[in-house]
Structures are given as C-alpha cells and as structure tokens.
Amino acid sequence: MAHKDQGEPGEGSTDTPFSFDLPGWKTMEEGLVIRGVPQGGGFRGGEEGFQPARSEVFKKYSTRSMRPVINFDTCTKCTLCWLQCPDTVFDVTPDGLYDANMEACCGCAVCEAVCPVPDCITMVNEAEFNDNNSQWEAWTKDKDGYKKWMTVLVDKAKLETRTHGFHHVGEYAEQGPQAEGGLMATTQPKLYESEKEELISGSEAIAIACALADVDVITAYPIRPYDTVFAVRVKIKS
Ligand code: SF4
Numbered sequence: 345m346a347h348k349d350q351g352e353p354g355e356g357s358t359d360t361p362f363s364f365d366l367p368g369w370k371t372m373e374e375g376l377v378i379r380g381v382p383q384g385g386g387f388r389g390g391e392e393g394f395q396p397a398r399s400e401v402f403k404k405y406s407t408r409s410m411r412p413v414i415n416f417d418t419c420t421k422c423t424l425c426w427l428q429c430p431d432t433v434f435d436v437t438p439d440g441l442y443d444a445n446m447e448a449c450c451g452c453a454v455c456e457a458v459c460p461v462p463d464c465i466t467m468v469n470e471a472e473f474n475d476n477n478s479q480w481e482a483w484t485k486d487k488d489g490y491k492k493w494m495t496v497l498v499d500k501a502k503l504e505t506r507t508h509g510f511h512h513v514g515e516y517a518e519q520g521p522q523a524e525g526g527l528m529a530t531t532q533p534k535l536y537e538s539e540k541e542e543l544i545s546g547s548e549a550i551a552i553a554c555a556l557a558d559v560d561v562i563t564a565y566p567i568r569p570y571d572t573v574f575a576v577r578v579k580i581k582s
C-alpha cells in the first residue's frame with residue numbers, strides 16, 4: 345500500500361515526520377552542544393521490559409526501503425537481534441520478546457541476518473506499510489490476525505528481488521561467483537553504453553557511477569544499506 349501522504353509521482357512526500365520548536369537567539373548556547381541521550385526505562389514507561397531513550401528529533405525511518413516483520417510465535421528470545429541492531433531499535437517487551445521500534449529502524453536488515461530461527465525476521469518492502477505501529481502490540485491483541493497478515497507479507501517478500509541485506513547467515517557465500525547459479529552468476533549489473541531510463545536502487549546507481557568514474561577507492565562503512573554499493577560494484581566487470 346502506498347503511503348497516504350506520498351503525493352503524486354514527481355511531487356515528493358508531503359509527510360512531516362517530526363517537528364520541534366527552534367530556539368530563539370537569546371536561548372541558543374555558544375558552540376555546538378550534543379547532549380547525551382538518557383538510558384531509558386521500562387517498556388512504554390512501565391515497570392517491566394526495557395525501552396532505550398531515543399532522540400526526539402532524529403528519526404531514522406524516513407529513508408528506509410525495507411522493514412523487519414517479526415514472527416513472535418517462533419522467537420526463542422535469543423537476544424541476537426537486540427544485541428546486533430546497529431540502531432538500538434528493539435524494545436524489550438514485558439514478556440521478554442523483542443519489538444522493533446519502527447521510528448528508529450533504518451532498514452539495514454542486520455537483524456534478519458543474525459536471527460537464528462528460519463523466517464522469524466523477514467525484511468518486507470516498505471511500500472507495504474503506511475504507519476510505524478508496534479508489531480508486538482498488534483500480535484498481542486490478535487495473534488491469529490497477526491499471523492495471517494504476516495504470512496501474506498512474508499510470502500510476498502520471498503518473491504521480490506532484494507537490493508540489500510542477506511536473508512540468512514552464509515548467503516553471501518552462496519551468492520559468490522564460485523556458486524553455480526548464485527546471484528552473482530545470474531545478475532550481472534551492466535555499464536550503460538548510451539543514456540537510458542531504468543528503475544534501480546540508489547545504491548546500485550552509486551555503484552555504477554563509481555565504475556563509470558573508475559574510482560580506485562571507496563570509503564564507506566560496510567554495515568548499513570551501503571553494503572549494496574560494494575556488493576553491486578564487485579559484480580560489475582570493469
Ligand atoms: S533492520 Fe537494521 S535498524 Fe532495523 S531493526 Fe533490523 S537491525 Fe535494527
């Protein structure tokens with residue numbers, strides 16, 4: 345489902361992800377002050393679970409192209425997603441499960457890769473959603489309804505071509521050039537000989553631009569969606 349405030353093609357989104365009051369010049373402090381974020385407390389302000397405090401103004405979801413969908417019925421509470429998420433997205437619920445806070449998630453897919461339970465976390469195309477509501481709350485209210493909703497999304501996600509992330513541990517090795525029929529063997533991004541319009545991801549476009557510019561070194565942090573830049577670049581035969 346398209347986002348309700350998405351607007352028409354070419355217009356851009358009219359959505360306001362957050363707003364805050366700017367300080368007047370008399371209240372501004374000298375220099376740049378970055379205050380530490382408090383530790384946090386119980387889940388939703390209660391006594392149980394844990395929810396880290398997060399910045400009120402820096403929301404990471406606005407550039408996300410996929411989001412994790414969690415199967416709370418099969419989760420073993422192993423803690424790996426909570427520990428490995430680079431953005432501290434997971435809130436610990438009162439029943440010891442891990443609820444991905446959708447305002448904080450950038451969609452990097454690390455949680456999906458580290459989860460040891462098959463299909464317990466599945467990255468789903470962001471275009472399927474129109475809110476940042478809690479999946480754990482939805483599951484708690486109606487477990488059968490959540491399962492049906494989740495199954496449709498997960499089945500659909502499996503049919504889509506992924507631009508980044510790896511669905512299970514070891515998938516990079518399976519996709520390597522040596523793996524017959526692997527992704528690298530079947531999808532060779534190409535350098536264009538003439539100008540043409542084609543729908544590709546931003547990371548793929550950067551990788552192709554790097555190849556065309558014949559850059560020798562790319563400096564980037566290989567964890568977030570940027571890892572697609574490397575993955576696509578090495579597939580292009582220079
Ligand atoms: S997709 Fe990335 S940022 Fe979002 S919850 Fe998973 S590990 Fe955290």
Ligand code: SF4
Nearest residue numbers: 419420422423425459
């Ligand atoms: S990594 Fe998977 S099994 Fe482990 S706590 Fe997270 S969702 Fe549950």
